[in-house]
Amino acid sequence: MTRTTTTTRRTLLTAAAAAALALTLTACGSDAMSGMDHGAAPSATGPAAGHEMPGMSHGPDGMAGMSHGPAGLAGSSDGLAAEQGGYRLDGALAGAEYRFTVTGPDGKVLTSYQPEQTKEMHFYAIRSDLSGFQHLHPVRSADGTWTASLAALQPGEWRMYASFVPGAGSGQGTGLVLSRTATVAGQVTPVPLPAAATTGTVDGYTVTVAGAPKAGAAGELTVTVSKDGQPVTDLEPYLETYAHLTAFHAGDQAFAHLHPETPVTAGGGGPTLSFHAELPKAGDWRLFLQFQTGGALHTAALTLNVAA
Incomplete structure (x- = not known):
């Protein structure tokens, strides 16, 4: 074999190896980029449009948040959110009554509950200065609407809490506390918080x-x-x-x-x-x-x- 032939063969082999390496890097780069969203169409391995990754939810403000609650439920665990894990509280004051519903992850009004401490629903009302505490067990109608008959509410901003255990949906069997605020018109007379005591x-x-x-x-x-x-x-x-x-x-x-x-x-x-x-x-x-x-x-x- 001549020296020229040997050199030519080495050149061809080197070129082939470089081409193979380039193809491999291209394939790896394609895989590494899959699932990333840059504002265009979703990738083949990412979530389809209109769907969310597990553990994500959208609260009342439309912001997505990671789930930190039990059973993959997302949202606040301090009772200050109106929506958690796909369950949403909606309600309004009607005179001395607070009427509300809980909507499930399927978008339908929830009518299935598991009793907790003998009751399907524990309802709390308290004013922003932590006065006027009420703990009630409201009545549910067949369509899922709850009615809580409250004692007279003093003027000011109140927060209404619904504590319950869903009997259906992705949060079945998991305790939730949702709340919303309601304003009672009139002259507000703040009540100072009593000092810490035993x-x-x-x-x-x-x-x-x-x-x-x-x-x-x-x-x-x-x-x-x-x-x-x-x-x-x-x-x-x-x-x-x-x-x-x-x-x-x-x-x-x-x-x-x-x-x-x-x-x-x-x-x-x-x-x-x-x-x-x-x-x-x-x-x-x-x-x-x-x-x-x-x-x-x-x-x-x-x-x-x-x-x-």
Whole structure:
């Protein structure tokens, strides 16, 4: 074989290898770019137009957000959103009633609910200064419309919360809290938030809270109920527990439900009750403890300061 022939063959082999490498890089580059959206048509491996990636949702403001809730539900976990995981709250005041519906991910009014603490719906109303607390169990009509009959509302901005467990849809079996605001016309007289304290009184009863929860961390609160200096041991079951405890954050009205840990047993409950507390934000929280004695429901309130 001549030297010229050998050189020519090496040149051809080098050119072929370069061509093969170029083809490989082109293919890899095409794969790496697939699924990326640059504002034009969706890629073959990306989501089709009008569809969203799992874990994404659009709230009332139209902004997409990642899901951080249970079961892939997206949205706020502090009860301040009107929409979460495809479930949307719509409502309005009509005199002394608040009428509302919950729309499911399928766009239809939800009519299937799972009871939580004996009720399909827990409804709360509170003014922006955390006064006027109400906890109701509204009535649902056949078409899915709920009606909450409220006590008189003082003028000001109120927030209405719907706490429920869907019985259908992608969030079936997952607890949700949605809310919207409503304005009551008239001259507003603000009520100052009471200072943080470990005790509150109602109807002759004294409620004492012990515990020092930190923002975003699971902790425990211990509640003791007394009357005239004597421990109360005749607490009656209310919503399958001896006490119901909810909290609202000063400033933004974030919602938290503190879950009871003391089981209901034969005979009366008390004087000490334990609650699982997980309050997401630092600052002052207004706590509302509801308990029942002699067939009467009592609601005690106090302000708890949560450290960062």
